[in-house]
Amino acid sequence: MNVAEITAKTKVLLEALPYIQDFRGSTFVVKYGGSFMDDPDPVARGRVACDIAFLAAVGINVVVVHGGGKAITKAMAESGLKANFVNGMRVTDEAAVAIVKRTLDEVVNRDVCAAIASAGAKPKGLPGDTVLACEKLAVDDDGNPVDLGYVGDITEVKAKVIKKEIADGFLPVISPVAEGFADEKPYNINADVAAGRVASALRARRLVYMSDVPGLLSDPANPDSLISTLKVSQVDPLKKAGVIDKGMRPKVASAIRALQEGVQRVHFIDGRLPHSLLLEIFTDKGIGTEIVQG
Ligand SMILES: Nc1ncnc2c1ncn2[C@@H]1O[C@H](COP(=O)(O)OP(=O)(O)O)[C@@H](O)[C@H]1O
Numbered sequence: 001m002n003v004a005e006i007t008a009k010t011k012v013l014l015e016a017l018p019y020i021q022d023f024r025g026s027t028f029v030v031k032y033g034g035s036f037m038d039d040p041d042p043v044a045r046g047r048v049a050c051d052i053a054f055l056a057a058v059g060i061n062v063v064v065v066h067g068g069g070k071a072i073t074k075a076m077a078e079s080g081l082k083a084n085f086v087n088g089m090r091v092t093d094e095a096a097v098a099i100v101k102r103t104l105d106e107v108v109n110r111d112v113c114a115a116i117a118s119a120g121a122k123p124k125g126l127p128g129d130t131v132l133a134c135e136k137l138a139v140d141d142d143g144n145p146v147d148l149g150y151v152g153d154i155t156e157v158k159a160k161v162i163k164k165e166i167a168d169g170f171l172p173v174i175s176p177v178a179e180g181f182a183d184e185k186p187y188n189i190n191a192d193v194a195a196g197r198v199a200s201a202l203r204a205r206r207l208v209y210m211s212d213v214p215g216l217l218s219d220p221a222n223p224d225s226l227i228s229t230l231k232v233s234q235v236d237p238l239k240k241a242g243v244i245d246k247g248m249r250p251k252v253a254s255a256i257r258a259l260q261e262g263v264q265r266v267h268f269i270d271g272r273l274p275h276s277l278l279l280e281i282f283t284d285k286g287i288g289t290e291i292v293q294g
């Protein structure tokens with residue numbers, strides 16, 4: 001290796017040094033989205049797991065909350081059930097909630113844990129209903145009454161249980177299910193909402209949503225229309241204009257709530273972009289969309 005090559009290689013490492021020093025011991029919550037997790041390319045999925053293992057290796061307390069919406073829809077179809085969403089939330093009857101829980105805990109959570117373990121970190125799968133309690137969701141993100149069946153509204157995050165796993169050296173991997181406070185039954189939780197509430201309860205320094213889009217787009221059909229910074233005050237007009245729609249609604253609503261509850265920074269990044277998580281955390285160059293107060 002010549003001097004120029006050595007300089008180029010070490011430059012990258014040294015650039016990361018102040019971030020590593022600053023972030024050591026901080027808590028980051030990463031929402032690992034179902035959309036790109038179902039990517040048939042295992043290399044892409046492995047890269048995300050590798051980035052997560054990297055964060056853990058430099059002393060960041062990473063907590064993963066995963067989705068699995070596409071896997072649930074597929075499992076429902078195999079049982080002859082049709083998926084139906086209202087503002088990005090799945091209508092979940094009794095038959096569906098059993099499929100939701102089984103798919104998330106027994107398929108997706110295991111897959112995510114296996115990928116993270118292969119990358120050299122120590123994942124600990126936590127079925128969401130062991131750390132999240134809820135009541136039945138009664139209103140949507142606009143405050144209008146809704147009845148989506150077994151869809152929950154989180155009332156408690158057992159932060160102590162999650163922190164204990166971290167203190168024991170594990171990387172918690174949480175599925176988006178919660179236990180009904182009144183009936184002790186499992187309820188389906190949108191994974192973006194679960195990630196936001198977990199981040200708030202842990203007072204996370206960063207909350208990163210990884211999905212299959214570059215971030216929030218002003219024209220969802222045009223990947224070049226990225227909104228790099230989204231102010232909270234822009235949200236209502238964008239909702240009315242139909243720009244923040246479907247899966248973006250719970251994502252944006254939970255991002256705002258997390259900021260209001262003390263999470264320092266919230267980002268939406270593209271999980272398909274190789275090592276987007278490392279780029280986002282260890283360089284000055286923000287990629288994706290950052291949600292800010294104002
Ligand atoms: N303005 C927008 N910008 C980007 N994506 C949008 C927008 N409006 C709706 N979407 C949809 O939101 C999806 C991401 O949310 P979601 O389906 O919950 O994915 P994930 O499971 O990866 O979190 C995108 O794949 C896209 O179809």
Ligand SMILES: CC(=O)N[C@@H](CCC(=O)OP(=O)(O)O)C(=O)O
Pocket residue numbers: 032033034035066067068069070072088089090100151176188189190191192247
């Ligand atoms: C209530 C509700 O909508 N729950 C979601 C839980 C999974 C999820 O959110 O997965 P993604 O992040 O991959 O979309 C669902 O049933 O699809």
